[in-house]
Amino acid sequence: MSSSRRRHGPFWFAAVAFLVITTANAQQPASTGGLTCPATIDVNEAAKPIAGWSAVPATKRRDFERVSIYNGEAGGQEYDLAPDDEKQEGGRVVQTWSLKGYRSMNLFLRCRYHDTAVVLQRDIPAGLETCTLRFTLDKKETITGQSELKCR
Numbered sequence: 001m002s003s004s005r006r007r008h009g010p011f012w013f014a015a016v017a018f019l020v021i022t023t024a025n026a027q028q029p030a031s032t033g034g035l036t037c038p039a040t041i042d043v044n045e046a047a048k049p050i051a052g053w054s055a056v057p058a059t060k061r062r063d064f065e066r067v068s069i070y071n072g073e074a075g076g077q078e079y080d081l082a083p084d085d086e087k088q089e090g091g092r093v094v095q096t097w098s099l100k101g102y103r104s105m106n107l108f109l110r111c112r113y114h115d116t117a118v119v120l121q122r123d124i125p126a127g128l129e130t131c132t133l134r135f136t137l138d139k140k141e142t143i144t145g146q147s148e149l150k151c152r
Contacts, residue, residue, distance in 0.1 A: 037111030
């Protein structure tokens with residue numbers, strides 16, 4: 001049996017805890033006053049061992065995949081906002097949120113990453129008016145490659 005099969009054996013999925021330990025890129029470029037999601041994060045993966053087994057934790061780098069934008073309070077009453085505009089050309093998709101109309105409540109975003117349940121979350125500063133997400137879909141409509149978010 002290969003080492004990757006042993007690593008992903010039944011004990012591995014028993015109780016996986018994810019912790020974000022670092023981010024590889026700046027979260028807010030100072031020169032533009034904008035907001036973006038870090039392009040990558042490092043995630044610690046650990047499992048609660050099952051009797052007779054030991055778990056070996058691992059650190060994995062995860063690439064930015066997509067964003068979810070909400071109004072309300074994170075963990076409380078929150079409303080997932082759909083993009084106000086979406087354009088698709090081939091597999092390339094551009095989604096835009098116009099934030100002005102939602103400013104009666106707090107706005108926040110969750111940056112989501114490939115192959116992990118870990119998210120980065122933060123409030124969207126009041127001066128920002130739009131967020132634009134660019135990503136690529138493959139033939140199965142799975143997000144692939146480098147995605148990019150810019151809020152201005």
